Amino acid sequence: MVTKINEACDLVIFGAKGDLTRRKLLPALYQLEKNNQLHENTRIIGVGRANWNKFFFHSIVKESLSVFMKDKINNFYLKKLCTRLFFCNLDVNHIENFIKLKNILNQKNNIIISYFAVPPSIFGAICRGLGAIQLNTPPTRIVIEKPLGTCFKTSQEINNQVSKYFKEYQIFRIDHYLGKETILNLLTLRFANTLFFNNWDNKIIDHVQITIAEKVGIEGRWGYFDQSGQIRDMVQNHLLQILSIVAMSPPKNLNTNSIRKEKIKILRALRHINPINFNKNIILGQYSSGQLNGISVPSYINEDNANNNSNTETFVAMKVNIDNHRWSGVPFYLRTGKRLPIKCSEIVISFKKPIMNLFNDNNKRLSSNKLIITLQPNEGITLQILNKVPSLNSEHILNNIDLNFKYSDTLDKNSLSDAYERLLLESMKGIQTLFVSREEVEESWKWIDTIIHTWDKKQKSPKLYTAGTWGPHESKKIIQQDGRIWHNINY
Ligand code: BG6
Secondary structure (H helix, E strand, C coil): CCCCCCCCEEEEEECCCCHHHHHHHHHHHHHHHHCCCCCCCCEEEEEECCCCCHHHHHHHHHHHHHHHCCCCCCHHHHHHHHCCEEEEECCCCCHHHHHHHHHHCCCCCCEEEEEECCCHHHHHHHHHHHHHCCCCCCCCEEEEECCCCCCHHHHHHHHHHHHCCCCHHHEEEECHHHHCHHHHHHHHHHHHCHHHHCCCCCCCEEEEEEEEECCCCCCCCHHHHHHHHHHHHHHHHHHHHHHHHHHCCCCCCCCHHHHHHHHHHHHHHECCCCCCCHHHHEEEEEEECEEECCEEECCHHHCCCCCCCCCCCCEEEEEECECCCCCCCCCEEEEEECCCCCCEEEEEEEECCCCCCCCCCCCCCCCCCEEEEEEECCCEEEEEEEEECCCCCCCCCEEEEEEEEEHHHHCCHHHCCCHHHHHHHHHHHCCCCCCCCHHHHHHHHHHHHHHHHHHHHHCCCCEEEECCCCCCCHHHHHHHCCCCCCCCCCC
């Protein structure tokens, strides 16, 4: 059911030939079409340096969908989508060419949204071109995506280039994790349920774990990844965004500014990992060859096009402290890596144990209650509690049981949309809540910079771990030194 019909847009995709467009944007647009979410006058204009006409672009779209869509393509919706497609052959370095684009657009009736599915080195040229033909005036919008810099300084440069032509309310910065249903549900879980609302601080919570584990390696992206590493690729954006939503205080309302204001406070309160506390708080790893699902996979430095001397990290585990009243004394343990045994993103909230153990005679140690939020796959929420093992025995023997909610058990499988569908739709509606502000990007980079500078100065190599395992064994120490263990993820 469509609850809100969007305004008519001309969605201009710079980088129409690229991987992001083919893998993510086109499938998302097809799904939006199928779900009747696109305004009838909305059009999609691919831009690229190719002598394509719109019919050739149609064939590329069909081919991309057949490769990247899991479900069977419905010809009716595919044809409908194709009627919206146009192509503009344009070299963004030639400002005079932009007039060709202007001539295709329907600026009078449609909102112009320019999606930059290209590397940031081209953002400046595109902005200049759009500015030259007044495609930056309100209500035009732009959508940009990471990598938004490699450090605070370069992120500032990118933001400055863009904001020379577009105001902050016109800029939609994607972090695709913010488009995931399960991330959005965190707000509901935390702020609509008294049980959690009232028990979300250092009086009740012992610690938090956030894991983003990936089975994949570098997937032909060595050139990009080796300059980036897991800290820049995953921690600066996805992990810090999740952390800030888990940790933020209740916003005044659900408006963009109210939510951003609370997230920023968390990013500012992160204790820096510096030369003094580095060794106790962070471990970096790199995969060596190993087995995944019985298949041998090469080490990071033996991937295609690899540089054999690379010290780039493919795994990171860290302990993060938030210096505010709510979280003082509650560590957040984060870990993420490539070539781990499974693909899974989850948040584990570990509650404190009861002060007194009434069941001491038969249960020397009570395990703590845990709230496990599985972001993907098998999306769901599990509450682990202690329960009396049923028996006629008068002694209380306790065991852990799971109160389980799985999206797949209760909801229509189509209710979990892909993140890009949601984000494209929100950009068409002009709602910025699920996009990252300039301040957030820059605050995260400031925090990450200290880690990267310290690591660079140490000139150490990351610890090796065998592909298909949970990272270097030293990553266990990060949490075990505090008398805790990583939550065991089993699927
Ligand atoms: C991207 C990273 O932002 O997120 C990739 O650049 C990573 O390296 C991907 O694989 C993971 O996203 P998801 O949604 O599959 O967990």
